[in-house]
Amino acid sequence: MDVQVLYNIIHQDAFGLNIAIYFYLTGLSAGSFILSTLAYGFGLEKFKPLGKVGVVVATIVLIIAPFFLLIHIGMPSRAWHLFVYLNMASPITWGSFLLILYPINCIIYGYFMFKEHMKLTRIFGFIGIPLAISVHGYTGFILAFGKARALWNTALMPILFLVSAVVSGIALMILVVIIKDRFFSKEKKIDKELILSLGKLMAWMIVFDLFLVASDLIVLSISHSDAQAAAHLILAGKFSPLFLIVENLLGKIIPFIILIVPRFRTLPWIIVASILVVVGIFFMRYVVVVGGEFAPLL
Amino acid sequence: MKKKAIRYAMLFDLRKCIGCHACAVACKSENNVPLGVWRSWVKKVEKGQYPNSKEFFLPLVCNNCEKPICVTVCPVWASIRRPDGIVYIDPHRCIGCRYCMAACPYGVRYINPLKKIAEKCYWCHHRVDAGLKPACVMACPTDAIIFGDLEDPESEVAKSVTKNAVQVIKPEIGTAPHTFYIGLDIAAVEAKQERER
Numbered sequence: 001m002d003v004q005v006l007y008n009i010i011h012q013d014a015f016g017l018n019i020a021i022y023f024y025l026t027g028l029s030a031g032s033f034i035l036s037t038l039a040y041g042f043g044l045e046k047f048k049p050l051g052k053v054g055v056v057v058a059t060i061v062l063i064i065a066p067f068f069l070l071i072h073i074g075m076p077s078r079a080w081h082l083f084v085y086l087n088m089a090s091p092i093t094w095g096s097f098l099l100i101l102y103p104i105n106c107i108i109y110g111y112f113m114f115k116e117h118m119k120l121t122r123i124f125g126f127i128g129i130p131l132a133i134s135v136h137g138y139t140g141f142i143l144a145f146g147k148a149r150a151l152w153n154t155a156l157m158p159i160l161f162l163v164s165a166v167v168s169g170i171a172l173m174i175l176v177v178i179i180k181d182r183f184f185s186k187e188k189k190i191d192k193e194l195i196l197s198l199g200k201l202m203a204w205m206i207v208f209d210l211f212l213v214a215s216d217l218i219v220l221s222i223s224h225s226d227a228q229a230a231a232h233l234i235l236a237g238k239f240s241p242l243f244l245i246v247e248n249l250l251g252k253i254i255p256f257i258i259l260i261v262p263r264f265r266t267l268p269w270i271i272v273a274s275i276l277v278v279v280g281i282f283f284m285r286y287v288v289v290v291g292g293e294f295a296p297l298l
Numbered sequence: 299m300k301k302k303a304i305r306y307a308m309l310f311d312l313r314k315c316i317g318c319h320a321c322a323v324a325c326k327s328e329n330n331v332p333l334g335v336w337r338s339w340v341k342k343v344e345k346g347q348y349p350n351s352k353e354f355f356l357p358l359v360c361n362n363c364e365k366p367i368c369v370t371v372c373p374v375w376a377s378i379r380r381p382d383g384i385v386y387i388d389p390h391r392c393i394g395c396r397y398c399m400a401a402c403p404y405g406v407r408y409i410n411p412l413k414k415i416a417e418k419c420y421w422c423h424h425r426v427d428a429g430l431k432p433a434c435v436m437a438c439p440t441d442a443i444i445f446g447d448l449e450d451p452e453s454e455v456a457k458s459v460t461k462n463a464v465q466v467i468k469p470e471i472g473t474a475p476h477t478f479y480i481g482l483d484i485a486a487v488e489a490k491q492e493r494e495r
Contacts, residue, residue: 005491006342006353012335012408014400074394074414081393085374092373092397145371148403148471224470225488296490297405298341298358298467 013293018072020289023139024168024282025065027161030136031169033058033106033128035198040113041125049194053176055110062103062135091141098135105131136165143292150227151234151292156216163209164281170202171255171277174270190267199270202277203259206252213248229295239291242283251280304382305476306421307448308432309455309464310357312481314442317342317355324437325359328422335408337419338434343486356486357443359434360385360406360419361467361475368398368407376416383448383476386420389413403471421445448476 036054038047070076082096109124140158147153174195181190221231234243255273258264264273317340325331325338341356366385369377376391377398387398392415399407399416407418422432426445430436435443446455458464458480465482466475 001345001485002347002351003485003489004344005489006344008341008491009336009339010493011405012399014396069395072396074396074409074416075392078391078393081374081376081391085376085391087370087373087375090371090373090397092371092395096373142397145367146401147367148401148468229490293400294493296493297403298356298487298490 008296008298011296013290015289015293016072017286017290018068020282020285022065022068022072023161023289024285025061025068026136026139027165027281027285028168028172029058029062029065029102030132030162031165031167032061032173033132033169034166035169035173037125037129040109040118040121041129046194046197049177049191050173050198051113052110053180054173055106055113057172057176058132059103059106059110062099062106066099091138091145094134095138095142098131098138102128102131102135133162137162143288146292148226148297149292149295150220150223150230151288154216154219156212160209160212160216163205163212164284167202167205167209167252168278168281170198170205171274171281174198174202174274175278178267178271192267195267195270196265199259199265199273202274203256206256206259206277210248210252210256226295230292233295234287234291239287239294243287243291246283247280247287250276251283252277255280302449304447305449306362306383306426306445307455307459307476307478308359308362308421308435309444309458309478309480311442311444311458311462312355312357312479312483314440315340315355315357316440316442317353318439320437320439321357321359321434321443324433325419328425328433329417331417332411334411335417337406337408337417341486343483343489345483345485354483354486356479356482357434358404358406358467359477360421361404361473361477362421364474364476365472367401367403367471367473371397371401373397380423384420384423384426385418386423387416387418389415389417392416403468403473404475 032054035050038044040051086093105124105128109128112120112124137158140161143152144157178190217231220227233239255276258269258273319340322336322339329337331337338359341358343354345352362383362385366379369379369385374391374393376388377385379385394409394414407416410417425432431445435445444455444458446453448456450456459478462480464478464480466478467487
């Protein structure tokens with residue numbers, strides 16, 4: 001039967017580009033931090049050159065990120081309310097404390113690392129790992145609490161965000177390490193061994209990410225009607241070019257092929273793969289945030 | 299018998315609704331709602347093809363839920379559920395983070411373009427506290443909107459909700475809405491307007 005909407009109002013978007021950028025930046029930061037602790041926390045010697053770069057990138061990116069929140073909120077002069085009137089049930093409250101604790105811990109961890117104080121670096125590295133996981137994991141809970149939005153309201157959201165954070169973090173680290181080695185190191189020589197092992201790590205994290213995205217989609221497409229509509233929106237609707245081509249084909253599948261096929265294991269190809277991943281994960285955040293609230297609720 | 303606490307509720311009798319938008323206009327005027335945003339509005343849906351067709355109206359206000367997700371997600375307790383069931387926003391507390399807008403399953407919240415804080419229908423609590431009915435109830439020419447205390451067995455809303463088959467919008471979300479409808483058509487709820495990007 002024909003059903004036609006003759007009149008309805010258009011609702012404002014709740015989140016949007018600013019929040020997508022914010023989620024993207026916290027993801028980059030958490031991913032970089034976790035890589036930094038591989039050497040200084042877990043003692044994986046081959047990743048040692050990542051330690052200092054990782055913590056510097058993690059700190060800088062996380063100091064930039066909250067400014068997108070301040071742009072987003074209507075009353076930035078009231079941001080102090082977040083620390084005074086606490087609703088502990090709200091993920092934003094968790095986040096307002098994580099956004100203070102995590103950069104402070106990053107700075108302390110980095111300070112001891114540059115002072116070559118290995119024991120304290122290790123301790124603050126281990127304190128930092130749950131903080132890094134939380135500071136990005138909580139953003140997944142922010143979306144998951146939007147219980148009317150089918151694309152957001154899934155328990156997979158925090159882990160999906162974390163895995164894509166690690167993927168984007170590795171890609172960013174590859175690019176930063178290459179730029180640092182090429183232009184700012186004494187020898188001007190790129191540590192190819194390190195780049196290749198990072199590439200391998202990234203390839204398998206991409207597989208995990210694709211597995212999570214596929215699980216999410218499979219369940220969405222057989223779940224309730226709003227979920228099916230959300231699956232349709234990203235598979236065949238207005239967000240399908242971004243989701244299928246930019247996010248998954250260019251941002252995950254092609255980089256994965258580049259990273260596992262032996263003849264592409266050269267620096268230029270790894271740089272291409274990393275750039276594709278860094279851009280692809282940005283569009284992942286964009287599709288989740290903006291696509292999730294795109295469909296009208298009533 | 300001990301008198302129970304007040305629990306306000308609203309009932310739309312859609313058999314009487316003529317889709318005149320008087321409730322939406324009265325609301326705009328009563329609450330100084332700026333251009334481009336609405337606290338209450340009437341969605342209109344047409345089923346079938348002329349001559350075998352009928353228009354259905356769905357007047358929408360805040361559901362003032364028993365388990366409001368907007369109150370759960372508000373980080374600063376700006377959204378509060380009063381003991382009488384009205385969910386309202388403290389205009390001096392809200393930071394405009396829009397999380398309540400993202401979480402509300404009914405899309406009733408908006409950011410006031412002038413004040414930059416979240417606002418929504420709160421059943422005109424300023425009028426209700428003064429012993430008056432909400433503006434939309436007073437404006438409705440066909441008496442299709444009934445407002446009152448659901449816990450008072452003698453109230454009109456309690457009688458109507460008891461004696462009629464009533465529905466709420468999206469009961470599956472689990473927010474326990476307290477805006478009830480008589481004669482709600484599922485197509486009027488589920489029909490979605492295609493959005494431009």
